[in-house]
Amino acid sequence: MGKVGIIGVGQSNFVRGYPGSIRELAFEGFREAMKDAKIEIKDINASIIASAPEYDKQRSPAGVIAEYLGLIPQPTFYIESVCSSSSMALRVAYSMIKSELHDIIAIVGFQKMSEISSSESQERMGRGADIQWEAPFGTMMPAYYAMYAQAHMAKYGTTGEDLAKIRVKAATYGQINEKAVYRKPVTMEMFTDPESNISATVAKPLRVGDCCANADGSSCIIVANEEKARALCDKPVWILGLGAASEAVNMAGRDLLTGLSVGIEAGKQAYEMAGVTPKDIDVAEVHDCFTIAEMMAYENLGFAKPGEGKDLIASKETYKEGSIPVNVDGGLLSKGHPIGATGGSQIRTITLQLRGEAGEMQVKDPEIGLVHNIGGVGLYGNVTILGR
Amino acid sequence: MAKKEVDDRFKKFGTVSFTAITKTNDFINYLEEGKVMATRCKECGAVYFPPRSDCAKCLNSNMEWFEVTGTGTLLSFSELKYAPVGFEDDLPYTIALLDYGDYKVFGRISQEIPYEDLNVGMKLKTESNNLPNGQLNYVFKRP
Numbered sequence: 001m002g003k004v005g006i007i008g009v010g011q012s013n014f015v016r017g018y019p020g021s022i023r024e025l026a027f028e029g030f031r032e033a034m035k036d037a038k039i040e041i042k043d044i045n046a047s048i049i050a051s052a053p054e055y056d057k058q059r060s061p062a063g064v065i066a067e068y069l070g071l072i073p074q075p076t077f078y079i080e081s082v083c084s085s086s087s088m089a090l091r092v093a094y095s096m097i098k099s100e101l102h103d104i105i106a107i108v109g110f111q112k113m114s115e116i117s118s119s120e121s122q123e124r125m126g127r128g129a130d131i132q133w134e135a136p137f138g139t140m141m142p143a144y145y146a147m148y149a150q151a152h153m154a155k156y157g158t159t160g161e162d163l164a165k166i167r168v169k170a171a172t173y174g175q176i177n178e179k180a181v182y183r184k185p186v187t188m189e190m191f192t193d194p195e196s197n198i199s200a201t202v203a204k205p206l207r208v209g210d211c212c213a214n215a216d217g218s219s220c221i222i223v224a225n226e227e228k229a230r231a232l233c234d235k236p237v238w239i240l241g242l243g244a245a246s247e248a249v250n251m252a253g254r255d256l257l258t259g260l261s262v263g264i265e266a267g268k269q270a271y272e273m274a275g276v277t278p279k280d281i282d283v284a285e286v287h288d289c290f291t292i293a294e295m296m297a298y299e300n301l302g303f304a305k306p307g308e309g310k311d312l313i314a315s316k317e318t319y320k321e322g323s324i325p326v327n328v329d330g331g332l333l334s335k336g337h338p339i340g341a342t343g344g345s346q347i348r349t350i351t352l353q354l355r356g357e358a359g360e361m362q363v364k365d366p367e368i369g370l371v372h373n374i375g376g377v378g379l380y381g382n383v384t385i386l387g388r
Numbered sequence: 389m390a391k392k393e394v395d396d397r398f399k400k401f402g403t404v405s406f407t408a409i410t411k412t413n414d415f416i417n418y419l420e421e422g423k424v425m426a427t428r429c430k431e432c433g434a435v436y437f438p439p440r441s442d443c444a445k446c447l448n449s450n451m452e453w454f455e456v457t458g459t460g461t462l463l464s465f466s467e468l469k470y471a472p473v474g475f476e477d478d479l480p481y482t483i484a485l486l487d488y489g490d491y492k493v494f495g496r497i498s499q500e501i502p503y504e505d506l507n508v509g510m511k512l513k514t515e516s517n518n519l520p521n522g523q524l525n526y527v528f529k530r531p
Contacts, residue, residue, distance in 0.1 A: 136402020138475035
């Protein structure tokens, strides 16, 4: 049985208030991926649509979007694991190709978050946690991650300054990513300047600067079996390893508060399947919905020992020139985080890096890349390892 | 003919409840009596908080209630300065997780304890609490 290759990647600009409907938004990422793959719509045998529900009035968006993209009568369906939906969709596409059910599949991730207000969005995202026992206390995503930050600080002596360094790195690259929603620089001083919005507390110890922004956006990944990938694509990027895991929805059911168990477990699976170790990774995209999430990802993926993530960012090893460049496209912190589109955007970034087409953000000659995509507060985790 | 009575007691849980009907509805009556309860499987002895009506260890539904007593260790906490829709009037408030050894309890820190006094590792107890809007929850207090 052959490999599964990525033959086309695309993403819309990630923006505030996209001036169009969800089908039009999805079209933008799809069109770019189709131009990249240089194939015809009829070559695609199936589509998988990925997003998180409750942002849209549209029920069952898969059919509506597939029709708008010209992907009927091919089968289409919806995959949801909140923020990791499009990575989970890639996992499903991989198995559908390996089983020889289909030979080319388009994965379209999208989210139009601006349909609702920010506090409504927090309430909906909070309901991605346990609605029966925890949401009635007034939970939201930043507060859950803040609890992880608090525990990490208590155990390892991590500080707000350590976390701020991650945001400063993200903004360094967000400024040169023309598809990012947040393109302004962020300095360490802004985190201590009471006049700056960056320093405002959201949920202690996390500040506005520690949090990614809501955005509207779409992404598309086109995958093919080895035969088609070699025939159609000059530089196919191969899926070498896939890992996925789940964790207790409520905090009360969790044993680890200084890392995400799903990141550890999914990473372990992906490394084993790919036959590589953390040292072999040349460039990575990790799920930095909050600065603490990137810090934990360093440790959970084996780029740093537990508690030593702060040293990795302090020594700038996760910058473009460092030993393990992470999120050199600005990450979720600067790109924005349109839930269902995020995993596809991360996979696009690593694909472009491995093809040597990442422009100003290009890391020197990477051979193996990793994508770490988390759903909810470490509720779902997907790790994907890609290679040339 | 009288309408069939719907047992939606759980809608009283928390500032805003998102669940009305559950087999663990008795949790609310216990809260009204001033007790915070967990469940234990009578078949295999597994203990659960939050309470469950079915055991994931042995797949039985033969559960009994027991009270959360004594103190737990504060594992983590966060004070919110922004709130989701419906919780704005509660701001600022602090969510937290206590470790009781066999189980953990997620909830809110009592307004009586200033944020500055909180430390990971400190001992706190769990107590039922009446909210100003007539709803019920539980909070963590000094022992």
